[in-house]
Amino acid sequence: MKGMHGIIFSYEKKTGLRELIEHRVHGSIPFAGDYRVVDFMLSNMVNAGITDVGVIMHGKCQSLLDHLGTGKSWDLSRRTGGLTLLPAFAYAENRDSVGQFRGKMEALGCVVEYLEHIRQDHVVLCDSDLVINLPLQEVLNAHVAAGADITAVCTNVLGDGSDTYFKLDDIGRIRDTIYNIHTPEGCRCLNIFVLSKALLLKLVEDCMAHNQFSFRRYVLQERGRDLHLNAYIWDGYAARINTIETYFQRSMEMLRPELRAELFCPQRPILGKENDAPSSYIDPAGECVNALIADGCDVRGTVRGSVLFRGVQIEPGAVVENCVLFKGTVVKKGAVVRNVITDKYVTIRENTPLVGAGEYPLVIARGMEV
Amino acid sequence: MKKECVAMLLAGGQGSRLYVLTGDMAKPAVPFGGKFRIIDFPLSNCTNSGIDTVGVLTQYRPLELNSYIGNGQPWELDRMDGGVHILPPYQSATGASWYKGTANAIYQNIGFVDMYDPEYVAVLSGDHIYKMDYSDMLRCHKQSGAACTISVMEVPWSEASRFGIMAVDGEDRITEFAEKPKEPKSNLASMGIYIFTWQKLRQYLMEDEADPNSSNDFGKNIIPAMLHNGESMMAYRFDGYWKDVGTLDSLWDANMDMLLPGSGLNLLDKSWPIYGRTPVCPPTLLGPKADVANSAVAKGCTIFGEVKNSVMSTGATVGKGATVIYSVVMPGAVIEDGATVSYAIVGENCHIGAGAAVGAPPESAADPDQWGIAVLGPDTAVGPGETVAPRTMLDKSHNREVKA
Numbered sequence: 213m214k215g216m217h218g219i220i221f222s223y224e225k226k227t228g229l230r231e232l233i234e235h236r237v238h239g240s241i242p243f244a245g246d247y248r249v250v251d252f253m254l255s256n257m258v259n260a261g262i263t264d265v266g267v268i269m270h271g272k273c274q275s276l277l278d279h280l281g282t283g284k285s286w287d288l289s290r291r292t293g294g295l296t297l298l299p300a301f302a303y304a305e306n307r308d309s310v311g312q313f314r315g316k317m318e319a320l321g322c323v324v325e326y327l328e329h330i331r332q333d334h335v336v337l338c339d340s341d342l343v344i345n346l347p348l349q350e351v352l353n354a355h356v357a358a359g360a361d362i363t364a365v366c367t368n369v370l371g372d373g374s375d376t377y378f379k380l381d382d383i384g385r386i387r388d389t390i391y392n393i394h395t396p397e398g399c400r401c402l403n404i405f406v407l408s409k410a411l412l413l414k415l416v417e418d419c420m421a422h423n424q425f426s427f428r429r430y431v432l433q434e435r436g437r438d439l440h441l442n443a444y445i446w447d448g449y450a451a452r453i454n455t456i457e458t459y460f461q462r463s464m465e466m467l468r469p470e471l472r473a474e475l476f477c478p479q480r481p482i483l484g485k486e487n488d489a490p491s492s493y494i495d496p497a498g499e500c501v502n503a504l505i506a507d508g509c510d511v512r513g514t515v516r517g518s519v520l521f522r523g524v525q526i527e528p529g530a531v532v533e534n535c536v537l538f539k540g541t542v543v544k545k546g547a548v549v550r551n552v553i554t555d556k557y558v559t560i561r562e563n564t565p566l567v568g569a570g571e572y573p574l575v576i577a578r579g580m581e582v
Numbered sequence: 583m584k585k586e587c588v589a590m591l592l593a594g595g596q597g598s599r600l601y602v603l604t605g606d607m608a609k610p611a612v613p614f615g616g617k618f619r620i621i622d623f624p625l626s627n628c629t630n631s632g633i634d635t636v637g638v639l640t641q642y643r644p645l646e647l648n649s650y651i652g653n654g655q656p657w658e659l660d661r662m663d664g665g666v667h668i669l670p671p672y673q674s675a676t677g678a679s680w681y682k683g684t685a686n687a688i689y690q691n692i693g694f695v696d697m698y699d700p701e702y703v704a705v706l707s708g709d710h711i712y713k714m715d716y717s718d719m720l721r722c723h724k725q726s727g728a729a730c731t732i733s734v735m736e737v738p739w740s741e742a743s744r745f746g747i748m749a750v751d752g753e754d755r756i757t758e759f760a761e762k763p764k765e766p767k768s769n770l771a772s773m774g775i776y777i778f779t780w781q782k783l784r785q786y787l788m789e790d791e792a793d794p795n796s797s798n799d800f801g802k803n804i805i806p807a808m809l810h811n812g813e814s815m816m817a818y819r820f821d822g823y824w825k826d827v828g829t830l831d832s833l834w835d836a837n838m839d840m841l842l843p844g845s846g847l848n849l850l851d852k853s854w855p856i857y858g859r860t861p862v863c864p865p866t867l868l869g870p871k872a873d874v875a876n877s878a879v880a881k882g883c884t885i886f887g888e889v890k891n892s893v894m895s896t897g898a899t900v901g902k903g904a905t906v907i908y909s910v911v912m913p914g915a916v917i918e919d920g921a922t923v924s925y926a927i928v929g930e931n932c933h934i935g936a937g938a939a940v941g942a943p944p945e946s947a948a949d950p951d952q953w954g955i956a957v958l959g960p961d962t963a964v965g966p967g968e969t970v971a972p973r974t975m976l977d978k979s980h981n982r983e984v985k986a
């Protein structure tokens with residue numbers, strides 16, 4: 213058995229992330245003060261010994277391209293293998309609609325030559341919008357032990373109707389895949405799949421021959437009865453970032469020490485892009501409590517229950533409460549900001565009050581001066 | 583390929599005056615300012631000044647320093663041509679010797695410098711905290727056509743006798759050099775930063791090596807010899823922040839200077855960035871009762887207690903009800919609940935047990951002359967409730983107090 217190969221799908225989708233995906237795809241949304249969402253699955257792969265990762269690019273991928281670079285930060289800048297960026301649809305000559313992402317099988321069909329050259333026996337497919345610290349090696353071991361065709365990672369924690377759910381039988385095999393249901397039930401799919409390279413190639417060929425684009429519909433649902441679909445139940449932390457409300461809630465969860473200890477455990481470190489910022493200077497005029505603070509910040513005002521990304525400046529007399537402030541945000545003197553998410557390089561002017569609703573924060577788009 | 587200027591960074595010193603902090607590592611590898619190590623300053627200065635070829639001369643306990651510098655990537659010194667090179671002493675057909683002195687260290691690496699056939703060589707120290715544009719100094723050196731340019735700064739007259747003092751003429755031409763003079767003729771102190779015209783230096787290194795009585799040192803031998811022979815030597819005036827962090831007090835002072843407005847060492851200054859190799863860790867978490875003021879905090883810290891006027895390095899932990907004041911806490915140190923750390927340097931990965939007390943403020947001392955900062959070497963464990971008196975130095979073997 214020659215290890216696993218990683219494939220991460222990064223594509224534009226219609227979700228409730230509004231301003232946060234105006235300039236970027238889900239994978240490059242800043243998260244937890246110092247990371248992009250894609251760092252989590254990418255680190256999971258590296259921590260499981262994966263050395264070759266392909267990232268399927270679609271849509272507004274500039275920000276993700278900047279972030280991934282050569283893959284050096286994840287030790288994926290290699291002579292052979294390493295990180296490969298796959299602008300799949302740039303190769304699609306006879307695709308009728310260029311814009312919309314129509315499914316993973318279509319994307320894979322566009323890069324079938326890349327798939328053929330995969331050096332490993334197994335492939336893990338995943339999305340880029342999941343915050344999780346998952347031991348992928350254990351998933352592969354379980355997959356092999358079960359003799360399954362495809363192993364899907366799922367959780368018993370229910371989500372909303374936009375998620376995919378599985379019905380399992382007594383021995384943990386997936387018997388049905390359901391989607392768009394009003395009342396979620398069953399096991400929630402985390403969109404992480406392990407299968408052999410050979411099966412993946414066969415499925416891609418077959419799906420393309422039938423003009424079938426969706427992995428869920430045409431692999432899990434239509435071919436599900438002919439395949440051994442195995443479920444790997446993950447009972448740790450897993451957060452899909454798909455709406456402003458979940459983004460906000462998940463960000464605030466990072467202030468909980470027990471979740472921090474789980475998600476950033478030293479055995480499986482989450483690797484992000486390194487930076488050159490110095491230490492933060494913290495000298496609040498009021499208090500600075502319950503806060504997650506990245507490097508290079510200058511905190512002179514009051515901060516409570518907030519996440520501060522790199523280089524955020526809070527001037528004296530400013531109050532920041534229950535906020536997520538992206539890189540380079542400046543909150544000027546006397547401004548009061550509550551329940552707000554500011555994208556990169558936002559400036560809040562002097563004495564400006566800016567208050568969102570508790571569960572439904574105000575989002576200020578990148579570069580705005582308010 | 584030919585380079586205009588190559589930098590040689592002297593990083594071999596034991597830093598014996600840093601005692602417990604340098605038991606296992608060379609002085610330039612000592613952490614500084616939360617995210618950095620001392621050597622980040624000269625290395626970043628090189629990169630920011632456009633010098634892309636740097637030889638780092640190591641000798642004492644080089645493991646930590648070597649692994650830190652690695653391929654030089656954090657300082658953009660991983661070059662196809664040039665880049666950073668670690669230069670330890672080596673064996674050759676005619677024998678082997680340690681670096682006998684700063685000049686001998688360069689002498690032994692004449693081959694390295696010749697490989698790049700440079701016009702000029704900058705000789706730098708690995709234990710100074712400062713931000714300096716070597717390209718401006720090089721420009722002055724070229725303009726004057728001198729054999730050697732020495733960076734100097736004005737120091738208070740009262741302190742001049744602690745430094746190597748340069749007397750200069752009206753055009754800043756060096757007329758005299760005196761190491762720690764009792765009666766200084768000038769208040770221009772050498773900063774230990776030199777730019778030489780390589781062919782001149784090469785010649786003096788050869789002559790110095792041939793002299794069995796020489797101690798093979800730049801300050802003691804090379805500079806006086808050049809002056810004596812009437813070589814053209816210029817002083818380059820520097821008026822920014824500069825500190826030799828060769829002693830524990832000065833290391834603590836320089837860390838505190840980062841928190842002092844107007845000290846000249848601005849932590850958040852973006853105009854002249856300092857680069858460093860940073861470990862992987864999440865941002866710092868401040869707990870619900872954290873009380874942090876006038877402090878530099880690097881990422882990866884977990885702070886539940888009080889931190890005032892202190893430097894917290896990467897991955898340090900301060901428990902509930904613990905207090906850290908006027909202290910430098912190095913990477914990975916853990917200060918348990920209720921412990922007190924004041925006026926101290928806490929080495930890497932130290933563990934201070936619950937309720938322990940390390941150091942004390944100067945005003946608490948009965949005899950101010952007996953007071954000093956407390957220092958814990960790397961990996962030192964202080965048991966719960968234990969007390970470490972001011973001016974004490976402990977290393978990881980703990981039962982052995984290290985005398986200054």
